[in-house]
Amino acid sequence: MIAVPAREEAARIGACIRAIARQTCILSSCLHPLFGVVVLVNNSADNTFAVAAEALQDTQLPFICLDVELPKAQAHAGGARGLAMDMAADWLEEGGHGQPGFILTTDADSRVPSDWMGLTQRALACGAGAVAGRVRLDDDEEHHLPADLKLRRCHEQLYEQVLLELSARIDPVPHDPWPNHGTASGASLAVTLAAYRAAGGLPDVPCGEDRALVDALRARDIPVRHASEIVVTTSARLAGRAKGGFADTMRRRSEVRDSPGDDALEPLANAVRRYAWRRRLRKWHAGGTLGERVWAQPLRLPATVEEQAREGFGAFWRRIEAASPILAKAPLHRDLLAAHAAAGRRFLDGLDDVYSRSSKASR
Incomplete structure (x- = not known):
């Protein structure tokens, strides 16, 4: 249907x-x-x-x-x-x-x-x-x-691809x-x-x-x-039918140069920290070992969070993200998108080098 x-x-x-x-x-x-x-x-x-x-x-x-x-x-x-x-x-x-x-x-x-x-x-x-x-x-x-809106969209898309690849590499x-x-x-x-x-x-x-x-x-x-x-x-119109929709968002970004972007396009260090924590917690949750690990304190979470960790991982992770100040999202300023994309690409290259050395050492 x-x-x-x-x-x-x-x-x-x-x-x-x-x-x-x-x-x-x-x-x-x-x-x-x-x-x-x-x-x-x-x-x-x-x-x-x-x-x-x-x-x-x-x-x-x-x-x-x-x-x-x-x-x-x-x-x-x-x-x-x-x-x-x-x-x-x-x-x-x-x-x-x-x-x-x-x-x-x-x-x-x-x-x-x-x-x-x-x-x-x-x-x-x-x-x-x-x-x-x-x-x-x-x-x-x-x-x-x-032209300025098209340039911004280009930078956002490039950085999004870097973050998605990092997420897939760190927490597949x-x-x-x-x-x-x-x-x-x-x-x-x-x-x-x-x-x-x-x-x-x-x-x-x-x-x-x-x-x-x-x-x-x-x-x-x-x-x-x-x-x-x-x-x-x-x-690609700027006058849409839905308030808060895609066209509305593009129009706002066109009219206000420094309007915030998608909060998923966060600073590189924040994103890497998020993916690493998600990987750890996913592994511990699947293995039933959350109670044996120290994770609530470094994420600055209340003790009650550990007591409620029996739900599925999706609901658990959503609650952790919302409660942890360490994982709070903040959009990256548009002028920094290109620099963080380049840094993210170097980070990925570094992961490739580590993987290559590890593979050679295991032969």
Whole structure:
């Protein structure tokens, strides 16, 4: 099932739906027996619903297309996507007759590639409970972005790749191996029906609902794969529909040069410390030896944390991160991104040298 929330997207929703219909899996009939598209048009003042309904009819795919006026408290990106995904989950559950299925979601201003569903199915078949795809900006629209914003995005992406590789080297996770990416975006997110139900559905937040869902899955130790081979194209506009969303963030960074970035792009030393502690605690938690180790004191944690360490590792680590001042996140200033990326690359080279010497010594 595919869930697409839309609000005042008459100019883009048609291309979104046509891209969905071009899936090679659809054309080769290798989909789950029950497949359909749910488009939830909410609180729109334009003709998004009419455009979407016509495009869906042209595809000849099973679909539900609704035009709703959500109450103010729910009329946001998270509320609309959650309702669309819940409808997709119910449809899948009612018609699937107990067969395993999954829900994908994308944005009305995005265009998925023809292998989107096939690659997603492959990643889920390898044991992931959810799969997040990469997002690239529309080339024509990106070309018109302010030069300073494009430079900043370039530096952020380079540093993000360094941090992700460091994380994979220091604390490797089998279900999400390098190369991967750091995006959890509603433009390309898939979750099995079982995982979606286990997480309690999409978290009820106004924005950032995609990241919140991934966090909820991780807290339950449900494997999430960030698949670099899945690449979805999305709008590079600065005037978005969702307050606090991607377009809103880009506009703010364009208007305010020193606006903070993603807190995952933290100083290199902080990141390395985080990955090292996560590796230690993951190992001790899996081995049942947390009670034999000294870790609460160096992380400046209250003693009660040790008494509550019987939960799964995902929930445990999330609580430790939130409680430890040593692990508090702070975004790196944009002017330091390039320098920390270069330092991180040297650090990785050093790890390669250590590994090489160790391998030669063991022969």
